[in-house]
Amino acid sequence: MPPRSNSQTPLLDVSLPLSPRTIAFPGDPVVEIEMAKGAGNDDDAVVHRLCMGSHAGTHLDAPAHVIRGGLTLAEVGLEPLIGECTVVDCTQCEQSIDAAFLRKQEIPPVRRVLLKTKNSALLSATDFDFNYVYLTPDGATFLVELGASLVGIDYLSIGQMGPLGVETHKILLANQVLILEGLDLSQVAPGGYELLCLPLKLDVPDGAPVRALLRPLKEAADAGRTGLAPGRESRT
Numbered sequence: 001m002p003p004r005s006n007s008q009t010p011l012l013d014v015s016l017p018l019s020p021r022t023i024a025f026p027g028d029p030v031v032e033i034e035m036a037k038g039a040g041n042d043d044d045a046v047v048h049r050l051c052m053g054s055h056a057g058t059h060l061d062a063p064a065h066v067i068r069g070g071l072t073l074a075e076v077g078l079e080p081l082i083g084e085c086t087v088v089d090c091t092q093c094e095q096s097i098d099a100a101f102l103r104k105q106e107i108p109p110v111r112r113v114l115l116k117t118k119n120s121a122l123l124s125a126t127d128f129d130f131n132y133v134y135l136t137p138d139g140a141t142f143l144v145e146l147g148a149s150l151v152g153i154d155y156l157s158i159g160q161m162g163p164l165g166v167e168t169h170k171i172l173l174a175n176q177v178l179i180l181e182g183l184d185l186s187q188v189a190p191g192g193y194e195l196l197c198l199p200l201k202l203d204v205p206d207g208a209p210v211r212a213l214l215r216p217l218k219e220a221a222d223a224g225r226t227g228l229a230p231g232r233e234s235r236t
């Protein structure tokens with residue numbers, strides 16, 4: 001029997017707010033928002049104009065992001081984006097998450113793996129922090145071999161800055177493992193959840209912002225293994 005989600009437990013919103021204050025990956029467009037309609041006395045409605053990159057805030061990377069001819073946003077199935085997931089505690093990792101570390105964690109055989117690092121504390125900063133914790137290429141290979149179909153992390157890139165980071169992306173995306181980036185896991189305890197996450201239906205190939213939610217699984221919540229991190233209040 002599949003694990004049941006706990007409808008009495010509040011949904012945890014693990015998405016970043018999108019505003020001009022949202023940090024952007026170096027070289028990517030920053031979020032710009034301005035009122036397009038509504039400021040004038042004759043306007044009968046309020047509408048804003050948005051300008052941002054397709055990888056702004058919490059977002060999905062489709063294979064076409066780094067693989068020529070790879071599956072596009074429209075072509076990836078939505079099934080990997082909804083269902084059971086596990087949040088792995090990587091907060092002890094100082095610089096990177098590698099295969100040796102992941103091998104020592106008892107990651108259950110689920111298809112969706114979210115890596116919680118100390119990066120979550122960096123997401124509300126005003127500037128991009130180049131010292132973020134990343135997944136190494138051999139860590140990516142480990143998760144592919146584990147059978148993951150989606151891997152998420154709590155910063156704007158899952159890989160290191162530069163060619164090694166591109167390699168991490170390629171290993172995952174070439175094996176049809178979707179990547180979720182920019183998750184705010186600061187309020188989330190490690191353990192089992194239901195992930196609910198859908199990208200905007202943008203007509204671009206590479207990726208799109210998402211609204212991502214976690215709901216503790218009933219069995220795990222009953223055992224006190226998931227939910228809000230100790231001492232935290234729900235923000236949803």
Ligand SMILES: [Zn+2]
Nearest residue numbers: 055060061181
């Ligand atoms: Zn991305």
